[in-house]
């Protein structure tokens with residue numbers, strides 16, 4: 006008889022995830038099973054999946070185990086693997102807190118993009134959970150012209166690497182990106198051999214941006230944490246702001262369709278992302294259904 010598998014559902018600024026706690030890394034969670042779990046009609050539904058594993062139990066994280074007890078084994082909704090997920094790290098930390106595995110304050114989370122330092126702020130007096138800040142690492146800004154296109158339109162874009170790849174295009178109107186039911190074109194193909202997350206950005210005011218995003222492996226989503234970091238850095242350089250030169254942190258507010266993220270780039274290059282994270286449900290995956298899926 007097959008046994009059921011525990012899951013939770015959570016989101017960060019409406020970038021939503023199926024959370025599968027599996028401390029000992031015993032589940033066979035191949036791309037087919039991940040895609041089935043993330044399916045919004047035939048599965049639980051999510052932009053991605055957070056497989057919660059002890060670092061010591063995962064071959065890709067064991068080297069980080071001394072620094073970070075838990076590994077965020079992140080997968081995109083189509084089952085593909087990505088290096089990092091900014092909203093995912095906050096939701097992952099919220100899960101650990103809810104499960105009593107960590108408390109408020111600081112923790113380290115192992116990811117394929119390295120160990121990320123996370124701070125869980127105290128809950129408010131009314132009991133609502135505090136926001137979560139993640140040190141996301143530095144942005145790399147490879148040179149070279151990149152363009153992205155949707156339908157008849159084409160824009161120059163900035164290549165920003167946040168551990169995962171981004172193309173940031175400043176547009177006149179977010180509606181110009183159209184329905185985003187398929188991935189935007191990009192060129193040259195060699196700029197992004199593994200595919201790319203594309204952000205369309207407008208200014209809302211001084212140091213205040215709004216974006217839409219088409220994510221590699223998930224389609225258009227309501228938010229992207231690494232994407233918000235990428236657009237903040239691209240906007241700062243466009244605005245002639247470089248904290249490494251001025252010695253002063255630069256903060257941008259980034260509105261996403263599902264909420265708001267605040268991004269600060271420090272003089273040492275470290276980028277901090279602050280935003281909410283919520284767990285909204287928990288339940289059990291039918292064991293027989295899971296086993297019958299193509300891994």
Ligand SMILES: N[C@@H](CCC[C@H](N)C(=O)O)C(=O)O
Pocket residue numbers: 020053081086087088089090091092093169170202220221222223226228229230231232
């Ligand atoms: N939604 C995420 C990014 C997830 C990974 C991305 N789709 C990729 O393939 O690189 C975020 O919040 O950063």
